[in-house]
Amino acid sequence: MARHSLAPNRRSDTRERILESATILFGTRGFDSVSLDQIAAEVGVAKQSLLYWFASKDDLIQAVLVNMAAELTVVVEAAIRSAPDMPLDRLEAVIHAVFRPAVRRPALLGLLRELSRLPTGAAEHLTEILNPLVTRAGTWLRTEMQAGRLRQGDPSLIIALVYATVAGIATEPEALRVVGWSQDVIGLRKLRNELTSFLRAALAP
Amino acid sequence: MARHSLAPNRRSDTRERILESATILFGTRGFDSVSLDQIAAEVGVAKQSLLYWFASKDDLIQAVLVNMAAELTVVVEAAIRSAPDMPLDRLEAVIHAVFRPAVRRPALLGLLRELSRLPTGAAEHLTEILNPLVTRAGTWLRTEMQAGRLRQGDPSLIIALVYATVAGIATEPEALRVVGWSQDVIGLRKLRNELTSFLRAALAP
DNA sequence: ACGGTTCTCTACCAAATGGTAGACAATCTC
DNA sequence: GAGATTGTCTACCATTTGGTAGAGAACCGT
Numbered sequence: 001m002a003r004h005s006l007a008p009n010r011r012s013d014t015r016e017r018i019l020e021s022a023t024i025l026f027g028t029r030g031f032d033s034v035s036l037d038q039i040a041a042e043v044g045v046a047k048q049s050l051l052y053w054f055a056s057k058d059d060l061i062q063a064v065l066v067n068m069a070a071e072l073t074v075v076v077e078a079a080i081r082s083a084p085d086m087p088l089d090r091l092e093a094v095i096h097a098v099f100r101p102a103v104r105r106p107a108l109l110g111l112l113r114e115l116s117r118l119p120t121g122a123a124e125h126l127t128e129i130l131n132p133l134v135t136r137a138g139t140w141l142r143t144e145m146q147a148g149r150l151r152q153g154d155p156s157l158i159i160a161l162v163y164a165t166v167a168g169i170a171t172e173p174e175a176l177r178v179v180g181w182s183q184d185v186i187g188l189r190k191l192r193n194e195l196t197s198f199l200r201a202a203l204a205p
Numbered sequence: 206m207a208r209h210s211l212a213p214n215r216r217s218d219t220r221e222r223i224l225e226s227a228t229i230l231f232g233t234r235g236f237d238s239v240s241l242d243q244i245a246a247e248v249g250v251a252k253q254s255l256l257y258w259f260a261s262k263d264d265l266i267q268a269v270l271v272n273m274a275a276e277l278t279v280v281v282e283a284a285i286r287s288a289p290d291m292p293l294d295r296l297e298a299v300i301h302a303v304f305r306p307a308v309r310r311p312a313l314l315g316l317l318r319e320l321s322r323l324p325t326g327a328a329e330h331l332t333e334i335l336n337p338l339v340t341r342a343g344t345w346l347r348t349e350m351q352a353g354r355l356r357q358g359d360p361s362l363i364i365a366l367v368y369a370t371v372a373g374i375a376t377e378p379e380a381l382r383v384v385g386w387s388q389d390v391i392g393l394r395k396l397r398n399e400l401t402s403f404l405r406a407a408l409a410p
Numbered sequence: 411a412c413g414g415t416t417c418t419c420t421a422c423c424a425a426a427t428g429g430t431a432g433a434c435a436a437t438c439t440c
Numbered sequence: 441g442a443g444a445t446t447g448t449c450t451a452c453c454a455t456t457t458g459g460t461a462g463a464g465a466a467c468c469g470t
Contacts, residue, residue, distance in 0.1 A: 012417065032238040033322055035457060047458090049418050057458065112380040113318065117238055123383050131385035157399040160381055161370065164396075167380070168369030175317040175372070176365055178328050180336035191369075194362040201407040217447065240427060252428090254448050262428065 015053045017043050022064050027107020031061055031114050062122070068111050069129040072098075076133055080140075087144040088203060092196045094137075098166055099192045109167045134159060150203050158203070165195055220258045222248050227269050232312020236266055236319050267327070273316050274334040277303075281338055285345075292349040293408060297401045299342075303371055304397045314372045339364060355408050363408070370400055 021042040025034040036057055040047040054060040079097030083090040115123050141155035169191045226247040230239040241262055245252040259265040284302030288295040320328050346360035374396045 014417080029322060030235055030237060032235060036459090037457080046419055048420085048460090051459070052417070055459095112383070115380050115383050117234055126383050127385060130383060134385050154395070154399070156386065157395055160374070160386065160396060161399055161403065163381070164373030165366065165370045166373075168371075168373035169365070175320050176368070178317070178320050178331050178335060179339045179368070180332060181339075181361065181365065190359070190362055191365060194359070194366055198366065198403060198407040202403040219447080241429090242427075251449055253430090253450085256429070257447065260429095 014043070014045060014049060018045075018050055018053055018060070019064060019067055022060055023068060023111070024105070024107045026061065026064055026114065027068075027105070027110030031117055036060075058122070061118070062125070065111060065115075065123065065126055066129070068108050069126050072108065073129060073133055075100075076137075080136075087141075087149045088200055091199060091203070095162065095166070095192065095196055095199075099188070112167060148205055151205050153203070162195075162199070169195075219248070219250060219254060223250075223255055223258055223265070224269060224272055227265055228273060228316070229310070229312045231266065231269055231319065232273075232310070232315035236322055241265075263327070266323070267330070270316060270320075270328065270331055271334070273313050274331050277313065278334060278338055280305075281342075285341075292346075292354045293405050296404060296408070300367065300371070300397065300401055300404075304393070317372060353410055356410050358408070367400075367404070374400075 018039065022034075022039050025039055025042065036047050036050055039060075040050045043050070050060070054063060075097050076094060079094045080090070083093035115126070137159055138155040141150065141158060144150045145152050145155070169188060223244065227239075227244050230244055230247065241252050241255055244265075245255045248255070255265070259268060280302050281299060284299045285295070288298035320331070342364055343360040346355065346363060349355045350357050350360070374393060
């Protein structure tokens with residue numbers, strides 16, 4: 001009898017499949033709006049299999065967040081390393097790099113949007129992962145400014161502005177639609193290009 | 206015996222107090238994360254009094270959204286009318302006008318962030334309210350561009366960019382904090398000023 | 411062959427949630 | 441003053457939720 005249609009493996013991929021589905025669901029609909037049952041149904045397992053891999057919903061959320069932070073870090077660091085040397089070109093490359101996963105998987109940045117719903121202190125671990133990334137970017141901007149290759153300004157503010165814009169664009173298509181735009185008319189690619197040309201105009205020395 | 210400590214009034218202000226509390230709670234923590242019990246407790250009434258004024262949770266959400274759209278419309282239209290004549294100054298005035306309620310009541314823009322969680326079609330009514338506002342702004346930008354007082358560009362993209370940035374800044378302080386910034390270091394006012402100076406640099410003819 | 415480990419499942423449970431039924435008090439209308 | 445209206449409440453309910461208990465199948469090392 002095929003009660004266990006999925007033959008148990010010593011090395012099961014269930015954990016990764018749960019993480020993937022949970023990332024998408026949490027990122028698009030929010031931690032509180034997604035139940036463990038829904039995630040389990042999406043993955044195609046029973047809820048209790050899910051609770052075997054993650055002791056509680058909070059544990060699952062934590063794992064999803066750490067996973068997301070690591071993924072973002074890899075993408076951004078790779079872009080910084082491989083980008084062209086001129087600061088404006090490099091900045092554009094990084095923005096493109098962040099936009100690509102943000103568009104393919106809006107849930108990634110959507111998760112950041114969810115942070116404010118966590119109990120206080122639950123996101124402390126994320127700071128350890130993401131803060132160095134931001135600090136590095138700030139240091140780089142400052143260096144370029146002092147070398148006269150970028151207009152003077154507060155690096156922190158620039159980074160915050162870029163983050164807010166990317167997050168706002170990538171995670172709120174519905175809000176944009178409601179005020180009267182369809183995705184086709186606006187388009188994430190167009191918005192990305194507009195953002196980069198804005199930055200070029202504002203940061204050129 | 207004071208079982209009804211609040212003397213019933215023919216004209217009760219309970220409805221408005223519910224709307225106010227619901228706006229704040231929904232906007233900061235999300236539709237699904239806030240229960241009717243919590244709203245009722247915040248207002249200081251029983252849940253059933255709440256259901257007397259709004260037939261269901263969906264009804265309450267709908268009312269909160271319409272209320273928010275009307276409030277935003279008033280603010281923006283007033284700013285457009287009273288602003289100085291030079292386009293860049295006027296644009297800055299409008300941004301300041303949107304930022305003020307956005308900072309005082311982050312829930313206002315936070316509600317827009319929540320739209321993607323509504324069942325399809327539930328936000329149609331909002332489009333009727335907000336779309337004219339956006340259309341008007343777009344027409345105005347286009348006119349100024351044709352008059353040569355702003356650099357050429359796609360008005361829709363500019364508006365979307367401004368909206369995304371304001372919304373991202375005003376509604377995600379927690380996300381900004383997690384990557385390593387405190388509100389004190391960054392500050393919404395600084396971010397607003399940075400945004401307007403960016404726009405000036407990018408849109409000056 | 412066999413005992414332990416890994417993995418998934420069915421069967422429950424206590425708490426919270428959105429919502430209903432209806433009693434009861436204050437006020438208005440006549 | 442009588443009856444309808446308005447507004448608030450207590451009591452209750454069905455469903456959903458996160459989580460527990462524990463059985464059983466497939467695989468491992470010996």
